[in-house]
């Protein structure tokens with residue numbers, strides 16, 4: 089399984105809670121402008137493919153392609169289609185591949201969505217966040233619930249699947265506000281809904297307002313209650329959880345995101361995007377500031393793969409591409425021990441759970457039974473699956489298992 093992620097680091101304006109790698113400037117220099125962005129990503133694809141070949145990494149055709157951001161739909165639809173065409177030429181795309189873009193409801197209309205569908209996209213994920221005007225205002229979101237409904241109608245008409253993202257725990261959001269948002273999302277008729285707890289980074293406008301006391305601090309108990317409300321309403325509507333923050337009707341799960349949780353290979357393109365390879369030569373850490381690729385340069389430690397991350401700033405990222413360098417800020421080998429830890433952390437996020445026999449004696453039957461006794465997991469057919477309580481206390485389970493591993 090091989091996946092491609094393309095990050096689009098542009099937004100119309102920065103939302104007060106957001107610390108993603110995104111920029112409101114139209115042109116960041118070194119070719120990293122909105123109008124030239126597709127060309128730069130296509131050039132990065134060629135460099136990454138050449139790196140893979142040089143290191144003996146032969147990936148199958150891409151099973152999923154995902155455009156995230158930022159706001160991918162700030163670019164022309166033709167730019168997204170051109171990048172998708174380039175993925176097809178570079179790696180190939182499987183016949184039944186899942187091709188998704190995230191979308192800001194303000195930036196798409198029926199013609200835009202139709203152009204994406206004609207270009208090969210078959211899934212669109214709308215950032216809805218809330219259906220309640222005062223919550224949207226707190227989150228600095230400009231769209232209205234009507235825009236979301238219009239976007240989904242356009243996606244349906246174009247034969248695309250759609251999903252909406254919600255955020256819970258915004259300052260001032262009541263439990264009834266949250267019920268309204270979840271029910272509105274359900275009434276939109278989508279087959280996939282994501283719901284994320286608001287995390288407030290201190291370096292954001294919202295983080296500074298909370299630190300200054302002009303906004304209340306999000307409350308863990310409030311967020312836990314809202315998670316339970318979401319799970320209850322979504323399950324009743326026929327959308328079952330398949331990952332801690334994701335619910336879908338059967339067959340509508342996001343295959344791209346499941347790939348991350350199953351730890352498959354993926355190439356991330358664009359400023360700040362991460363890549364992951366299971367079978368890769370050992371890395372020197374980190375790639376130096378001049379970006380020379382030192383991968384495979386003499387480190388003989390046994391590893392279970394490699395992760396790398398692109399330079400975050402678009403100007404420096406563009407400069408590296410213009411100089412023909414792979415635009416990575418760094419890379420590191422994944423040791424066998426780290427790989428085991430990742431397997432635990434990722435496996436305990438998903439409904440298919442963790443195969444417990446894979447840990448041999450490193451995690452004893454007694455440990456698993458204690459977690460089951462505490463109501464945190466169920467164990468059936470040698471798989472541990474987090475319960476609702478276990479999803480809420482996921483960190484507790486992971487901490488206990490990692491301590492057991494020593």
Ligand code: SF4
Nearest residue numbers: 099102103106157158
């Ligand atoms: S639209 Fe999304 S990525 Fe852009 S600033 Fe707002 S939250 Fe961040």
